[in-house]
Each structure stands twice: as C-alpha cells, then as structure tokens.
Amino acid sequence: MFGAACLAYRRDLLLAFRHWGQVAQPLVFFVIVATLFPLALGPQLAELREIAGGTLWVAALLASLLGVELLFRADHADGTLEQMLLSGQPLAILVLAKGLAHWTVCGLPLVLLAPLVAAGLGAPPAANCTLMLSLALGTGILSALGAIGSALTLGLRRGSLLLGLLVLPLAMPSLIFGARAIDLAIHGDNARGPLLLLSAMLVLSVTLAPPAVAAALRISAE
Amino acid sequence: MNWTWFHKLASPPHAYRIAAGLLPWFAWPAGALILFGLYGGLVLAPADYQQGDAFRIVYVHAPSAWLSMMVYATMAVAAGIGLVWRIKLAHAVAAASAPVGASFTFLALATGAIWGKPMWGTWWVWDARLTSELILLFLYAGIMALRASIDDRDRADRAAAVLALVGVVNLPIIHYSVYWWNTLHQPATLTKIGKPSMAADMLWPLLAMLLGFTLFYGAILLVRLRAEILRRERDAAWLTTGLAR
Amino acid sequence: MKISLQLHNFSRLSARGIEFWRGDRRVLADVSLELEASECLHVVGTNGAGKTTLLRIIAGLLSPERGQVAWGGYDTRSDTDGWRASFSYLGHSDGLKAELTAHENLAFETRLRRPVRDGEVDDALEGVGLKAARNLPAGFLSAGQRRRLAMARVMLAAAPLWMLDEPCTNLDAGGSMLVAGLIGRHLDAGGAAIIAAHQALEIPGHTPRRLELS
Numbered sequence: 001m002f003g004a005a006c007l008a009y010r011r012d013l014l015l016a017f018r019h020w021g022q023v024a025q026p027l028v029f030f031v032i033v034a035t036l037f038p039l040a041l042g043p044q045l046a047e048l049r050e051i052a053g054g055t056l057w058v059a060a061l062l063a064s065l066l067g068v069e070l071l072f073r074a075d076h077a078d079g080t081l082e083q084m085l086l087s088g089q090p091l092a093i094l095v096l097a098k099g100l101a102h103w104t105v106c107g108l109p110l111v112l113l114a115p116l117v118a119a120g121l122g123a124p125p126a127a128n129c130t131l132m133l134s135l136a137l138g139t140g141i142l143s144a145l146g147a148i149g150s151a152l153t154l155g156l157r158r159g160s161l162l163l164g165l166l167v168l169p170l171a172m173p174s175l176i177f178g179a180r181a182i183d184l185a186i187h188g189d190n191a192r193g194p195l196l197l198l199s200a201m202l203v204l205s206v207t208l209a210p211p212a213v214a215a216a217l218r219i220s221a222e
Numbered sequence: 223m224n225w226t227w228f229h230k231l232a233s234p235p236h237a238y239r240i241a242a243g244l245l246p247w248f249a250w251p252a253g254a255l256i257l258f259g260l261y262g263g264l265v266l267a268p269a270d271y272q273q274g275d276a277f278r279i280v281y282v283h284a285p286s287a288w289l290s291m292m293v294y295a296t297m298a299v300a301a302g303i304g305l306v307w308r309i310k311l312a313h314a315v316a317a318a319s320a321p322v323g324a325s326f327t328f329l330a331l332a333t334g335a336i337w338g339k340p341m342w343g344t345w346w347v348w349d350a351r352l353t354s355e356l357i358l359l360f361l362y363a364g365i366m367a368l369r370a371s372i373d374d375r376d377r378a379d380r381a382a383a384v385l386a387l388v389g390v391v392n393l394p395i396i397h398y399s400v401y402w403w404n405t406l407h408q409p410a411t412l413t414k415i416g417k418p419s420m421a422a423d424m425l426w427p428l429l430a431m432l433l434g435f436t437l438f439y440g441a442i443l444l445v446r447l448r449a450e451i452l453r454r455e456r457d458a459a460w461l462t463t464g465l466a467r
Numbered sequence: 468m469k470i471s472l473q474l475h476n477f478s479r480l481s482a483r484g485i486e487f488w489r490g491d492r493r494v495l496a497d498v499s500l501e502l503e504a505s506e507c508l509h510v511v512g513t514n515g516a517g518k519t520t521l522l523r524i525i526a527g528l529l530s531p532e533r534g535q536v537a538w539g540g541y542d543t544r545s546d547t548d549g550w551r552a553s554f555s556y557l558g559h560s561d562g563l564k565a566e567l568t569a570h571e572n573l574a575f576e577t578r579l580r581r582p583v584r585d586g587e588v589d590d591a592l593e594g595v596g597l598k599a600a601r602n603l604p605a606g607f608l609s610a611g612q613r614r615r616l617a618m619a620r621v622m623l624a625a626a627p628l629w630m631l632d633e634p635c636t637n638l639d640a641g642g643s644m645l646v647a648g649l650i651g652r653h654l655d656a657g658g659a660a661i662i663a664a665h666q667a668l669e670i671p672g673h674t675p676r677r678l679e680l681s
Contacts (some may be wrong), residue, residue: 011564375490
C-alpha cells in the first residue's frame with residue numbers, strides 16, 4: 001500500500017515533468033492576477049503594502065483553482081483513473097499520493113515565487129518567512145479542497161466554472177487567516193495565531209479530504 | 223426489532239401517501255403560529271428602547287436565519303442517510319430541501335440588509351452574521367448547481383450528497399472564522415446587529431415565529447417531497463395504476 | 468513466453484438476478500451467470516444492450532438495483548479491495564498515459580498491483596509484438612498498438628479473471644488472433660475470462676459459452 005502510494009506519487013511527478021509547460025500555467029496566472037491589483041489600485045507601494053496579504057492570497061486561490069484541473073481530468077479521460085479504482089489498493093491513499101504530487105508541482109513553486117511577487121507589492125523581506133509558510137499551508141488546503149471539487153465535477157461540461165463555485169466558499173476561512181498572517185508579518189507583528197489555525201485546517205483537510213475524494217471519484221466514474 | 227415500518231416509510235408510494243396525510247398537521251399550525259407571532263411582534267410588543275420600532279424585523283430575520291441553518295443540517299443528514307444506506311427517498315428529501323433552505327438564507331440576508339439601513343444608513347455591512355449567511359447561500363448555490371449539472375439522477379444525488387456533507391463539516395469553521403474576522407476588523411464604534419435584550423412580551427412572539435417557521439418548513443418539505451417523488455417515479459407501476467391519490 | 472503467471476486460485480464466479488436501471492430505463496433485467504476455471508464467457512448483444520454495464524457491475528464500478536455478485540461463495544461487496552485484486556479489466560479506453568513510454572506504462576500500472584521485474588515487463592511487450600516500441604511514448608503508437616499494449620497490461624496483472632470489453636477494437640486480423648491466443652493461454656493456465664464483444668472470438672482450444680443480452 002505504501003509502495004503503491006510512492007509509485008502513484010512518482011508517476012504524477014514524472015508526468016508533470018514531461019508536461020511542464022502545462023504545469024507552469026497556474027504560476028503565470030498567479031503573477032498575472034497579482035499584477036492586476038497595482039494596475040487597478042495605483043502604484044503607491046505604501047498603499048499596496050496594506051493589501052499585499054489579501055492580494056497574494058486571492059491570486060494564489062485563483063491560481064490553485066486553475067491548477068487543480070490537472071489532478072484528475074487527464075486520468076479520467078484516458079482511463080487510468082478507472083484502473084486506479086480497480087487496482088485493489090485503498091483509493092484514499094492513492095488520492096493522498098496524487099494530492100501530494102500535485103502540491104509539489106503546483107503549490108510549492110508558487111510558494112517559492114511568492115516573495116518576488118510580494119516584493120512587487122511593497123512587502124518587506126522580513127515578512128518572507130511567514131509569507132511563504134502561510135502560502136505553503138494555504139496551497140496545501142486548497143489542493144485538498146480543490147481535489148474534492150475536481151472529483152465531484154469530473155467529466156461535466158463547464159466543470160471548471162462549477163469547480164470555482166464549489167471550492168471558493170469552502171476556502172474562505174483559510175483565506176481569512178492566511179491573509180491575516182501575512183498582514184501581521186508585514187507590519188512586524190507575531191503571526192503565530194493565524195498560522196497555527198491554518199496548520200489545524202491543513203491537518204483537518206488532509207485527513208478528511210482523501211476519503212471524500214475517493215467517494216466522489218467512485219460516484220463520478222459510474 | 224421489526225424494521226418493516228421503516229422500510230415501508232422509505233418506499234415512495236407509502237411516503238407519498240403519508241406526506242399527504244401529515245400535511246395539514248404542519249400547514250395549519252404553521253399558519254396560525256406565524257399570524258399569531260406577527261401580530262404579537264408587530265403590534266403588541268413594546269418598541270425597543272435602543273432601536274425603536276426597527277428591531278421588529280427580528281421577528282422575520284431571526285427565524286429565517288435559524289431555519290437557513292436547520293434546513294442545511296436536515297439536508298446534510300438526509301444526504302448522509304441516502305449515501306450510506308442507499309435510500310432514494312432520503313435523496314429526494316435533500317433535493318426538495320435545498321431550494322427552501324436557500325430561500326430562507328436569502329430572506330435572512332434581505333431582512334438583515336433592511337435592518338441595517340436604519341442602523342447604519344447603508345444597505346449592506348460586513349457584519350459577522352450577515353457574512354456567514356452569505357457564505358451559506360454560496361454553499362446552497364453550489365449544491366443546487368452541482369445537482370443541476372449532472373444529467374444522471376443517481377449520480378447527481380450522490381455527488382450533491384458528498385458536497386452537502388463536506389459543507390456541513392465546514393460550516394462551524396466558516397462561522398468561527400467569519401466571527402473572528404469581523405471582530406478583528408470592526409471599528410469599535412460600530413455595534414453589531416444584536417437581538418435587543420428581550421423582555422417576556424417581546425420574546426413569546428419570537429418563539430411563536432420560530433416554531434411557526436419550522437412547521438412551515440415541514441409543510442413545504444412535504445409538498446415538495448410529493449412533487450419530487452412524482453418526478454422521480456414517473457413511470458413506476460404504482461403511479462400509472464392510479465394507486466396514488 | 469517466459470512470463471510466470473502466478474495465478475491465485477480461481478474461485479467460482481457467480482452473478483444472480485442482476486437488475487440495473489439508468490434513470491427511467493431498465494438496462495439489465497434479472498441477468499445471471501456462472502463461471503468456472505478455464506472457462507470463457509462471451510457476452511453478446513447489440514449496442515446499448517448492456518454488455519459494458521454488466522461488466523462494470525461485476526467489476527464493482529456500478530451498483531445494481533438488485534442482484535449479487537459472488538466470488539468463491541462470498542459477496543464481492545464484502546471485500547472490495549480483495550475482489551479487485553482478483554481480476555483485470557480492459558474497458559473501452561486503453562488506460563494508458565500518452566506521455567509515458569510503453570514500458571513505463573506497463574511497469575507503473577502493474578506495480579500498483581504487484582511487484583514485477585523489468586525483464587517480465589519486456590517479455591510482456593514482446594508477447595504482444597511491441598518490443599520495438601518499448602521506449603516510445605504511448606501517444607506515438609497507433610490505436611491498434613495501444614490496444615495491444617493494454618492487453619499486455621491485462622496479462623501482466625496476473626489475475627485469475629480477465630474482463631475484456633471489446634478487446635479487439637482497432638485490431639486487424641493478426642492482432643485479433645494474437646489476443647485470442649493470449650486468452651487461450653490464460654484459460655489453459657486455469658484462468659477464466661468474460662468477453663463482451665459484437666463478434667465471436669475464436670479461441671484456440673476453447674469454446675466460449677454465450678450470454679445473450681437483449
């Protein structure tokens with residue numbers, strides 16, 4: 001079972017590596033969305049700094065929605081998802097492995113790119129540690145929630161639109177705390193409270209999402 | 223224990239008939255309680271010393287908000303039963319409840335906005351309760367949209383059920399987060415829409431409205447459930463041979 | 468062929484009273500079947516008769532309204548993971564990743580189920596005539612080659628029961644004969660197969676039983 005999980009993880013990583021153009025799209029989207037805010041609100045760094053936390057999080061949220069498509073859609077289309085359902089391995093474990101691979105490929109690069117984008121929004125370098133931690137936890141939660149949404153909307157026409165409708169309300173709590181953590185860090189305050197709450201939400205999502213995703217996949221594969 | 227009564231209840235023709243029988247027991251008391259509560263709240267109860275007559279909207283706002291959450295919980299429980307025990311009637315209950323819950327949520331939001339106008343002079347404020355209700359409306363919208371997007375009814379029922387259960391786990395988290403967010407960002411001068419401190423003659427109409435609304439939901443649910451059963455069992459023998467009345 | 472088909476013991480497969488509805492339409496009505504070791508069942512029927520649905524019900528991908536599927540006497544729903552490990556399924560889609568090579572596809576899919584040496588995978592490729600395509604991405608193969616690759620996957624899973632839905636799609640006469648030969652060898656080794664297909668498959672040394680769906 002553990003071996004199968006490792007295998008699923010490695011396969012998804014290999015596929016992403018061979019298709020890295022597709023994988024880079026959410027990252028570019030992240031930067032583009034973050035750029036929209038200075039264009040809309042004005043170039044004063046002092047003002048942008050006040051909304052930097054929220055901007056980064058909204059951009060990350062939308063980029064994650066885009067990226068979560070990669071999780072199951074291709075597998076569903078070419079029949080490999082069906083084979084995974086029939087493999088005799090616990091589906092929740094395979095889902096967890098796939099989710100981890102997805103985060104490694106979509107979430108982690110976003111976290112690493114964030115300080116650059118944050119600098120563009122006037123955030124001081126001292127905030128980078130908290131910034132990256134907040135987004136790391138956040139993209140993890142978003143991967144989990146996105147997986148649920150993706151599994152439920154598999155194969156539906158205009159499923160991507162529906163996916164946003166389903167996932168964004170569920171992601172609002174993490175948005176509240178994640179943005180707050182970054183804002184605190186930018187103003188030099190201790191962001192431990194929101195970060196701990198984010199960690200708790202991550203643990204909850206990672207624990208509860210795989211069985212929900214597995215159930216949704218079985219429903220969608222009928 | 224003899225479970226046949228349960229299986230009988232879960233069979234569509236029986237449920238259809240029982241729902242018709244139960245309906246008057248819900249509809250008439252609901253009507254009476256609501257009229258009673260409205261008269262008590264709008265006419266009899268004294269004006270609140272802080273908010274004046276504006277507080278009276280609580281008689282519609284509070285029961286709507288309470289019901290919006292109760293209906294979600296009912297929908298989630300029904301969805302769970304349908305998913306785990308594969309009882310189609312439970313899915314029908316969930317499907318029938320969703321639009322009703324969404325309507326109550328919308329009513330809570332509308333009355334909240336109306337209440338806010340005399341209080342703060344604007345039609346919308348990001349008050350914790352209102353924001354929570356708004357997110358609840360989004361959750362309802364998601365469930366209804368998902369059910370509508372899937373053509374295969376069984377798949378639609380089960381997907382919506384999974385989503386409802388995921389939502390119900392998220393609800394306490396959303397509530398807590400929004401309250402925290404609101405207290406954090408709310409300037410100290412602004413007071414939230416609170417229930418006025420309730421004297422007895424203000425309270426009983428509220429309780430009457432609460433109970434009235436709940437029974438009203440029960441009545442509406444029974445009516446919609448019957449319609450849902452008709453829709454789902456269109457070609458079934460028991461309908462076409464005219465057993466139903 | 469040098470693949471060691473380590474078959475678990477084949478237990479009797481039986482399905483009774485399968486009924487399935489899609490919305491308001493009854494697709495399957497009271498379907499039953501039995502299968503012993505070394506037997507092959509050919510499910511026939513026109514398009515829409517429910518061949519694929521029946522296979523998917525037996526595979527546990529769909530839940531019937533009524534009816535039961537039993538493997539060796541126990542209900543397949545009582546141990547779904549164990550049941551799934553006992554059969555290998557070939558559906559309408561090939562179940563292959565276009566970006567992975569033929570070898571990688573087989574290796575990954577098989578290792579999800581059981582450990583396998585690279586040599587065994589290569590032998591399987593040779594067995595379906597795709598030795599030359601070992602390092603070609605599956606997306607570069609023709610439809611017929613991909614179908615044969617999928618067949619190799621079924622073979623490598625080393626499961627006692629094969630469930631094949633239109634295995635000869637996109638295959639020419641030579642390809643069909645190859646598939647028939649593979650099935651025949653599987654049956655000789657004590658396995659069993661259920662095949663859903665429009666046309667009968669001539670399997671060397673075995674006469675398939677027929678189940679007709681209307």
